[in-house]
Amino acid sequence: MDSLMNRNFTEIVSPAGNLEKLKIAVKYGADAVYFGGEKFNLRDKAGNFTFDDIEQGLETCRAGSVKPVFLLNSFLHEKDIKTAEEYIDRIKDYDFHAIMVSDPGMLTLLKEKNVKANLHLSTQMSTLNHLSIKLWNSLGIRRIVLARETTLDEIKMIRDHTDSEIEIFAHGALCVSYSGRCLLSRFLSGRDANQGSCSHPCRWNFSLVEEKRPGNHLEIIEHSSGTEILSSKDLNLIEFLPDYINAGVNAFKIEGRMKSLYHTANVTRIYKHAALTISNNGNFREFLPFYMRELDLISHRPYTSDLFNEFENMGFSQIPYIKNALFLGYFISKGKDETEAIVKTFNPVYLNEDIDIIYPVTGPQIKDSTVRVVEIVDEEESTAVEMARPGKFYTMTFDKAIDNDGILRRRLRIQD
Numbered sequence: 001m002d003s004l005m006n007r008n009f010t011e012i013v014s015p016a017g018n019l020e021k022l023k024i025a026v027k028y029g030a031d032a033v034y035f036g037g038e039k040f041n042l043r044d045k046a047g048n049f050t051f052d053d054i055e056q057g058l059e060t061c062r063a064g065s066v067k068p069v070f071l072l073n074s075f076l077h078e079k080d081i082k083t084a085e086e087y088i089d090r091i092k093d094y095d096f097h098a099i100m101v102s103d104p105g106m107l108t109l110l111k112e113k114n115v116k117a118n119l120h121l122s123t124q125m126s127t128l129n130h131l132s133i134k135l136w137n138s139l140g141i142r143r144i145v146l147a148r149e150t151t152l153d154e155i156k157m158i159r160d161h162t163d164s165e166i167e168i169f170a171h172g173a174l175c176v177s178y179s180g181r182c183l184l185s186r187f188l189s190g191r192d193a194n195q196g197s198c199s200h201p202c203r204w205n206f207s208l209v210e211e212k213r214p215g216n217h218l219e220i221i222e223h224s225s226g227t228e229i230l231s232s233k234d235l236n237l238i239e240f241l242p243d244y245i246n247a248g249v250n251a252f253k254i255e256g257r258m259k260s261l262y263h264t265a266n267v268t269r270i271y272k273h274a275a276l277t278i279s280n281n282g283n284f285r286e287f288l289p290f291y292m293r294e295l296d297l298i299s300h301r302p303y304t305s306d307l308f309n310e311f312e313n314m315g316f317s318q319i320p321y322i323k324n325a326l327f328l329g330y331f332i333s334k335g336k337d338e339t340e341a342i343v344k345t346f347n348p349v350y351l352n353e354d355i356d357i358i359y360p361v362t363g364p365q366i367k368d369s370t371v372r373v374v375e376i377v378d379e380e381e382s383t384a385v386e387m388a389r390p391g392k393f394y395t396m397t398f399d400k401a402i403d404n405d406g407i408l409r410r411r412l413r414i415q416d
């Protein structure tokens with residue numbers, strides 16, 4: 001491992017819930033991707049990577065010059081240690097850029113096994129100050145993902161005292177519990193958040209039942225469709241990205257290994273475009289409305305940029321999910337002419353409808369366009385159809401030229 005002190009860079013770290021999402025994240029501009037294997041990561045339902053997937057994922061990262069970060073960030077009980085040792089033996093020769101840990105026990109095992117990858121510390125360890133960072137650095141941790149509760153002013157103070165690599169969460173769902181350490185899910189559904197099985201009960205609709213009136217459920221009326229009494233808004237730091245970069249944050253993590261491929265792609269490209277604009281002294285403010293609009297076109301709860309103060313003045317009035325666009329599919333490849341593409345579908349696509357195509361960002365230029373679908377041919381049957389069904393492959397022809405690696409979406413509400 002080279003020096004722990006390397007602070008002059010900015011990375012966008014994207015979620016790779018499965019191999020398909022990893023490949024899209026690489027195409028859409030991720031500097032690093034994070035993913036878990038079949039054991040010891042904090043998403044046991046995220047389509048976790050088999051050994052074969054890991055090998056393919058590493059190959060994709062190598063080809064795209066993207067850093068693979070492997071997650072071993074669940075907490076170990078005594079009974080887990082032998083399995084953890086065996087699992088580390090199995091993965092320790094893979095060329096991960098880094099392995100992310102939470103539990104100091106896992107860190108101990110990785111060091112005992114002489115694992116070569118850099119070591120990153122998860123946000124689960126609630127690191128809030130430079131003294132904690134000093135300790136973790138002394139134990140060989142290269143990068144610290146700060147607690148989500150850390151404010152911008154605190155980050156500036158931390159940076160005054162350390163040259164360690166610092167990562168923060170920039171976008172996605174939040175927990176109302178401290179750094180995600182929470183027993184609510186274990187209590188209400190028997191699924192332990194600290195072992196990667198959270199069932200998200202904080203987002204369930206709750207009602208009140210009076211002791212002498214069993215079965216009479218009284219809705220806690222805080223908005224028209226019920227109340228998620230503990231549910232948090234979603235994090236969105238795009239507006240303040242220049243401030244966080246100036247404060248000395250090196251890496252910005254996008255949450256969402258369980259979210260769609262479209263979510264991974266669009267959030268990655270927006271943060272990447274913003275980071276490039278800032279580093280090239282471009283006009284960040286000019287692009288900001290575009291960034292905000294695109295981040296509004298992924299499914300999300302109302303946004304906040306401030307976890308600690310997000311409950312102030314909000315009156316619990318707008319917690320329902322916002323969905324302004326539907327992910328339809330993505331290009332597997334271009335077709336035989338410039339208006340044609342082979343598309344893998346995730347939702348129905350109709351002949352003659354107008355849809356958006358978004359593209360990766362390779363520079364300041366945004367290549368997104370609105371196109372009309374003028375022909376749909378079922379790849380398997382070789383027949384023209386009026387509607388593409390989800391989960392299949394089609395050759396689609398559009399009314400204008402298209403580019404590589406497009407993602408199709410339908411607007412559900414007209415944006416200004």
Ligand code: SF4
Nearest residue numbers: 175176182193198202
């Ligand atoms: S129940 Fe909610 S607050 Fe608790 S770990 Fe799960 S998502 Fe986080």
